[in-house]
Amino acid sequence: MTAVDHAPPTGTPRPVKRSIGRLGRSGRKPRSTAPGRLGALDGLRLGAALMVVAYHYMAFGQGWSKPVTKTFPHAYLPASYGWLGVYLFFLISGFVICLSAWGKPLGSFFVSRVIRLYPAYWVGVLATSLVLFLIPGPYHALSLSDIAANLTMFQEPLGIDSVDGVYWTLWVELRFYLLFALVIWRGLTYRRAVLFCCLWATASIVAVPLNSDYLNGLILPDQSWYFIAGICFFLMRKYRPTIFLWMMVGFCFLASQHYLLLAHAQAEKHMGRHIPTWPTVVLLAVFFLAVAAVALGWLNRIQWRWLTTAGALTYPVYLLHEYIGWNIIRRFQNRVPHGLLLVGLVTAMLVGAWLVHRLVERPLSRFLRDVLTKAIGEIRELSAPAPTSTPVAGHRPVSPQKEPQP
Numbered sequence: 001m002t003a004v005d006h007a008p009p010t011g012t013p014r015p016v017k018r019s020i021g022r023l024g025r026s027g028r029k030p031r032s033t034a035p036g037r038l039g040a041l042d043g044l045r046l047g048a049a050l051m052v053v054a055y056h057y058m059a060f061g062q063g064w065s066k067p068v069t070k071t072f073p074h075a076y077l078p079a080s081y082g083w084l085g086v087y088l089f090f091l092i093s094g095f096v097i098c099l100s101a102w103g104k105p106l107g108s109f110f111v112s113r114v115i116r117l118y119p120a121y122w123v124g125v126l127a128t129s130l131v132l133f134l135i136p137g138p139y140h141a142l143s144l145s146d147i148a149a150n151l152t153m154f155q156e157p158l159g160i161d162s163v164d165g166v167y168w169t170l171w172v173e174l175r176f177y178l179l180f181a182l183v184i185w186r187g188l189t190y191r192r193a194v195l196f197c198c199l200w201a202t203a204s205i206v207a208v209p210l211n212s213d214y215l216n217g218l219i220l221p222d223q224s225w226y227f228i229a230g231i232c233f234f235l236m237r238k239y240r241p242t243i244f245l246w247m248m249v250g251f252c253f254l255a256s257q258h259y260l261l262l263a264h265a266q267a268e269k270h271m272g273r274h275i276p277t278w279p280t281v282v283l284l285a286v287f288f289l290a291v292a293a294v295a296l297g298w299l300n301r302i303q304w305r306w307l308t309t310a311g312a313l314t315y316p317v318y319l320l321h322e323y324i325g326w327n328i329i330r331r332f333q334n335r336v337p338h339g340l341l342l343v344g345l346v347t348a349m350l351v352g353a354w355l356v357h358r359l360v361e362r363p364l365s366r367f368l369r370d371v372l373t374k375a376i377g378e379i380r381e382l383s384a385p386a387p388t389s390t391p392v393a394g395h396r397p398v399s400p401q402k403e404p405q406p
């Protein structure tokens with residue numbers, strides 16, 4: 001969900017000799033068919049973000065004094081499936097994180113994730129807290145100590161409420177990064193990426209009957225299938241589609257159905273009404289087909305310049321829109337026509353996201369990259385073994401003088 005730095009690795013890799021039927025040490029020979037930037041992924045990410053926004057503003061019901069079925073009689077039903085945008089984020093994230101980490105050491109992966117996640121997130125935490133303090137509504141600002149803990153992005157494992165409800169997906173992403181870092185640490189290759197997908201899928205199945213909250217919290221058996229499928233789609237694009245990769249994608253789609261319907265029931269509980277289940281399955285299939293089209297190169301011609309900006313706005317929009325939007329709706333719904341209020345609110349979120357990207361993310365990311373890169377360099381320097389002195393030929397080593405005995 002969170003990464004947009006998905007320019008494919010450059011350079012032409014050397015052919016790798018491997019025996020028939022086995023993957024070589026570095027895996028298969030990559031294809032060099034990818035464009036400079038995957039504009040279609042930016043478009044998909046923006047679509048996913050707008051789905052979530054539509055769900056929260058026109059289907060969830062918070063902020064509006066009247067039921068959304070009356071406020072948006074024609075739009076509330078399509079918007080009721082907007083929560084599925086989160087799963088499209090996870091699917092894209094498996095693709096993008098694998099792509100952006102290919103050929104990079106663990107330290108570079110760590111730096112790239114920090115500078116991508118934290119600058120906009122800090123703004124989101126502080127801006128949301130300020131708005132909730134100034135404009136009370138359905139939600140109120142947390143205490144200063146809880147806001148401070150939220151700035152770490154680890155408030156959920158610390159047992160602290162999140163400043164905004166959408167932040168739960170960030171903790172899911174962080175756990176995916178933690179697991180995938182094990183592969184990056186060893187060196188990311190085709191074989192290791194496939195092995196990681198197989199092991200994670202196996203662990204996701206085994207973890208369910210064990211019924212351990214700690215194990216489920218680490219393995220993510222309800223969301224792992226989207227990340228695994230995204231990784232497989234990336235391997236199809238970088239190398240070529242294989243029967244095994246298609247089988248893995250199909251298995252992930254089928255295995256996700258149980259948890260998908262549980263999430264559907266949870267969304268119905270939040271909205272307080274029943275909606276048909278078949279569009280949920282159909283939309284997920286559309287998501288898989290869309291990312292498959294990117295993997296197979298069918299959407300390479302989609303390179304419109306505005307998609308780059310759209311991709312950059314996705315993350316800040318996601319961070320800012322929910323609680324701020326609900327409190328603004330509660331305050332102004334009786335003063336502004338509902339349609340105009342909705343359009344103005346979405347526009348304001350897009351403008352605010354652009355300002356966050358230009359004024360905060362860009363400069364602060366450069367600063368953090370320099371600081372973290374220097375810090376990692378210092379760790380490597382201080383962790384290196386101390387150099388040993390080599391005796392000069394023709395000279396005897398001089399033994400230390402003994403202190404005189406009393």
